[in-house]
Amino acid sequence: MKEKISKIKTSKFSNEWTNPSGGTTFYFDIIFENGETGSIGTTDMNSDKIKVGSEVSYSIVNNKIKITPMSIPTKQVESSNKYNNYSKTKGNSHQQFLGYAWSYAKDFVIAGKTMNDVEELNQVARYIYEQIGEMIDNK
DSSP: OOOEEEEEEEEEEEEEEEOTTSOEEEEEEEEETTSOEEEEEESSTTOGGGSTTOEEEEEEETTEEEEOGGGSOHHHHHHHHHHHHHHHHSSOHHHHHHHHHHHHHHHHHTTTOOGGGHHHHHHHHHHHHHHHHHHHHTO
16 A cells, blocks of 8 residues: 555545434545546545645555545644544544444445445444443453
8 A cells, every 4th residue: 555645636526425323424536636546535525635636645445545644734634633622522422432333344344345244234333342342441
């Protein structure tokens, strides 16, 4: 997984997905100035990391773009920290925890597979949920 740097030439919204806890991920098809293409999901429809003209550091695996945190503009990092602090002080952490477990399980199981894999998704989500819960309890 080699990191590269390029500017975003085009960013086209392709679809959205709502996780069981109500969070939404927006997916975009990206074309970089260097000709590489891929897809990326973001929780912010207007995220700086997917805007045309943004220069980013990234890697692509199986057509999925991963933007490295150091390439996100300072404004985006500050915004992200603001929301992270908000999520730590507001809402039910148990519900947030469940959302994270489902999100990670979805990434592992659903990507590139059919709905026949939903039971596997459920098993992976429960396993991740239990493992993280044990880690939190054993600080």
